[in-house]
Amino acid sequence: MSSSVKMEDFSLRSSSLRIGERVIRGTLFAASAFSVLITIGIVWSLLAPALEFFRQVPVMDFLTGTRWAPRFKPASFGVVPLIVGTLWTTAIALIVAVPFGLGSAMYLSEYASDKTRRRLKPVVELLAGIPTVVYGFFAIEFVTRVVLKDWMGLDVGTFSVLSAGLVMGVMIIPTVASLSEDALSAVPLAMRQGSFALGANKMQTTLRVVFPAAFSGIAAAVVLGISRAVGETMIVALAAGNKPNISSNPLEGAQTMTGFIANAALGDSRVGSLEYDTLFAVGLLLFMSTLIINFISIRLVRRYREAY
Numbered sequence: 001m002s003s004s005v006k007m008e009d010f011s012l013r014s015s016s017l018r019i020g021e022r023v024i025r026g027t028l029f030a031a032s033a034f035s036v037l038i039t040i041g042i043v044w045s046l047l048a049p050a051l052e053f054f055r056q057v058p059v060m061d062f063l064t065g066t067r068w069a070p071r072f073k074p075a076s077f078g079v080v081p082l083i084v085g086t087l088w089t090t091a092i093a094l095i096v097a098v099p100f101g102l103g104s105a106m107y108l109s110e111y112a113s114d115k116t117r118r119r120l121k122p123v124v125e126l127l128a129g130i131p132t133v134v135y136g137f138f139a140i141e142f143v144t145r146v147v148l149k150d151w152m153g154l155d156v157g158t159f160s161v162l163s164a165g166l167v168m169g170v171m172i173i174p175t176v177a178s179l180s181e182d183a184l185s186a187v188p189l190a191m192r193q194g195s196f197a198l199g200a201n202k203m204q205t206t207l208r209v210v211f212p213a214a215f216s217g218i219a220a221a222v223v224l225g226i227s228r229a230v231g232e233t234m235i236v237a238l239a240a241g242n243k244p245n246i247s248s249n250p251l252e253g254a255q256t257m258t259g260f261i262a263n264a265a266l267g268d269s270r271v272g273s274l275e276y277d278t279l280f281a282v283g284l285l286l287f288m289s290t291l292i293i294n295f296i297s298i299r300l301v302r303r304y305r306e307a308y
Contacts (some may be wrong), residue, residue: 046287049098049280056274062281067258068244068255070264070278077278079285085161085254089236092165092250093172093229098222100169102177105218108177109184120182128174136238139167144239148251159241159253168235172225179224183217184210216301223297227290228259237262257286 053065054062057077065078105125108117142161148154156162187210194206211218241253242263265279 007064014038023067042287043261046280046284050090050284051275053149053274053281057281066246067262068140070275071283075274077281079222079257079282081246082255082257082260082282084246085236085240085259086256087231088250088254089165089168089240089256090226090229093169094222094226096166097172097225097229100181101173101225102218102219104173105178105184106206106211108181110202110210114240121178124177125174127171128178130171132234133169133238134173136235139163139235139239143167154251156251157253158269159239159243160251161240161254164236164240164249168229168232169238171232172228175228176225177192180214180218182208183214183221187213195269216303219300220297221301223293227293227297230290230293231286233258233262237275255281261286 062077062079064080065076066080067076067078068081069076108121112120140158140163143166144156144158144160148156148160150165191209191213192205192296195209202207234255236259240256242255242257242259243253244260245252246253247254260282261279266274270276
């Protein structure tokens with residue numbers, strides 16, 4: 001009698017567990033499907049006005065043209081100046097973020113004590129919580145006027161690609177540092193102990209054993225930082241300027257793709273006009289650029305992923 005009661009209780013518990021698993025699985029599937037639907041909605045909202053734009057402006061003229069003047073007569077829609085501005089600011093940001101981000105990650109993972117790590121990592125990640133508009137004003141008021149002009153004596157105007165890129169690099173340091181530190185910490189301790197047993201010191205172990213083992217995660221962190229830099233808006237809109245420029249001089253101002261969208265989307269363009277559709281064409285190009293960067297990140301992670 002008691003055994004049958006136990007079997008019934010076990011059956012009821014198993015049934016309730018299966019129902020709970022189905023609910024959890026359904027909830028997770030709904031969350032995943034919702035994310036996919038949001039992405040499809042974003043593409044759809046960009047595609048229709050962008051296609052209307054490309055009915056009037058040839059795609060190759062848009063991608064290869066070197067003059068960007070959608071509000072002037074005659075209008076010109078060559079997006080190359082915006083691409084150059086975006087590449088300049090992103091490259092400068094990476095020059096700042098990658099060394100400092102990876103250096104912070106290696107220190108926190110390999111050299112810092114547990115107590116120091118618990119204190120420093122939240123401080124580093126705090127940089128990611130600062131509003132980007134604050135970074136933009138910081139670039140104009142401090143980096144441009146104090147650092148570049150007063151301290152370094154550079155002939156730089158109010159707006160410059162260099163100032164925007166430097167501050168944007170500071171902004172993405174937490175992204176690179178936090179994700180890279182997680183990747184380095186995930187490397188098994190046995191690999192470090194094996195390296196020490198062979199006579200390697202701490203630096204040799206970090207650079208020749210731990211770093212290569214965590215390369216896939218580090219590559220993903222850097223690529224994510226690139227995506228963050230390419231899509232940044234307020235810093236470049238405030239500090240880089242709004243003048244399209246193909247100059248190779250980073251001390252000059254320039255306009256990026258996100259900077260153009262931020263400055264142009266002020267309600268001055270009539271809905272359905274060519275000038276209005278220009279926003280969506282640039283937005284679609286920005287979306288495709290970010291998508292390509294993410295695909296590259298996925299390929300790098302899959303190619304260099306290590307299984308332990």
